[in-house]
């Protein structure tokens with residue numbers, strides 16, 4: 001399998017504050033890379049760096065063989081990266097439908113197709129962004145990114161703060177995106193067990209460095225290792 005997204009030796013941060021020391025990772029076309037790690041280790045900074053939102057001191061980000069390192073965020077989006085941000089960043093004064101149209105790029109993912117994936121959004125399509133539950137906002141954040149018809153979907157803690165039933169619905173949608181639509185993903189998550197189930201490869205970050213990398217199934221099967229890396233043992 002060829003890697004669609006390749007991150008090589010990334011040293012990046014905010015101004016002089018270097019957060020990522022030397023991070024390398026790659027995702028195969030149609031694959032899902034989980035990025036795990038405790039609070040504040042640099043997971044969001046990694047996705048932000050892939051999107052061009054941080055200061056990169058060293059290293060490269062390559063998408064389908066094209067070096068993005070010097071491109072601004074909008075050019076990276078045009079090349080096929082879409083970010084579902086940790087804060088969701090739904091446009092409060094636009095309707096659900098308008099949120100789906102605002103960043104839309106041509107391709108198979110239309111609002112109608114997003115509604116098919118998340119029927120709840122169809123019911124809420126005329127609601128304003130600020131009239132949605134947290135779960136609906138997260139579905140909309142994923143749907144809005146899909147409507148950009150990206151090559152790679154970057155998801156920053158899509159399950160954070162959501163009730164178990166909603167987590168399950170969004171996890172099922174992500175599974176469908178992988179199995180039926182072969183969407184390539186980078187999934188940042190604190191729910192390590194679920195992220196390992198949804199992904200095929202994983203990295204664990206600690207203080208801006210990769211401290212583990214390998215097959216998700218291997219880490220999922222080694223609960224002692226997972227606990228030592230992430231800091232707690234999750235119960236299924």
Ligand SMILES: Nc1ncnc2c1ncn2[C@@H]1O[C@H](COP(=O)(O)OP(=O)(O)OP(=O)(O)O)[C@@H](O)[C@H]1O
Nearest residue numbers: 014017019037038039040041042043044045046086
């Ligand atoms: N905009 C910013 N400007 C300056 N420093 C920042 C900024 N965003 C994050 N940082 C710092 O970078 C470090 C890594 O933060 P980051 O948000 O990448 O961690 P994270 O792994 O995503 O954490 P969490 O699990 O809490 O979301 C932290 O020390 C944080 O304070």
Ligand SMILES: [Mg+2]
Nearest residue numbers: 043044045086
């Ligand atoms: Mg974060």
